[in-house]
Amino acid sequence: MSDFLSRLADTIATRRPENGGSPDASYVARLLSKGPDSFLKKIGEEATETVMAAKDGDADRIVSETADLWFHCLVMLDFYKLRPEQVIAELARREGLSGLEEKASRPA
Numbered sequence: 001m002s003d004f005l006s007r008l009a010d011t012i013a014t015r016r017p018e019n020g021g022s023p024d025a026s027y028v029a030r031l032l033s034k035g036p037d038s039f040l041k042k043i044g045e046e047a048t049e050t051v052m053a054a055k056d057g058d059a060d061r062i063v064s065e066t067a068d069l070w071f072h073c074l075v076m077l078d079f080y081k082l083r084p085e086q087v088i089a090e091l092a093r094r095e096g097l098s099g100l101e102e103k104a105s106r107p108a
């Protein structure tokens, strides 16, 4: 999964204005050239649509809306020069921590 997210993040980075991304040809270039409000608004909308799909228990829509949400989060990360690997590393760090907490709570 992280390989795929890395590849998609690489593609998104090629759409930055400084990398020659063309707003006429590319959805990502359009969002990045408009600035943060454009993709932050999309993240809010996609998060709401994901919640609505989940409340309906509609598996296809849950997958589709979550994909839209993740995608727009990747655009946001790119704008702030962050990488999905950093988010995955944070999740991995927490996994390590939760293991430690479990061990700490076990009787010696």
Ligand SMILES: N=c1c2ncn([C@@H]3O[C@H](COP(=O)(O)OP(=O)(O)OP(=O)(O)O)[C@@H](O)[C@H]3O)c2ncn1[C@@H]1O[C@H](COP(=O)(O)O)[C@@H](O)[C@H]1O
Binding pocket: 008, 011, 012, 015, 025, 026, 027, 028, 029, 067, 068, 071
């Ligand atoms: N994975 C995606 C992707 N997922 C979702 N979207 C776009 O996100 C938008 C989702 O918004 P909505 O569901 O609200 O649909 P909409 O009403 O058409 O959206 P708006 O026009 O209102 O923004 C749609 O325009 C989708 O096309 C994506 N657009 C691009 N990609 C990938 O991003 C890369 C770069 O794409 P370009 O910048 O278009 O070359 C490529 O690998 C693409 O496959």
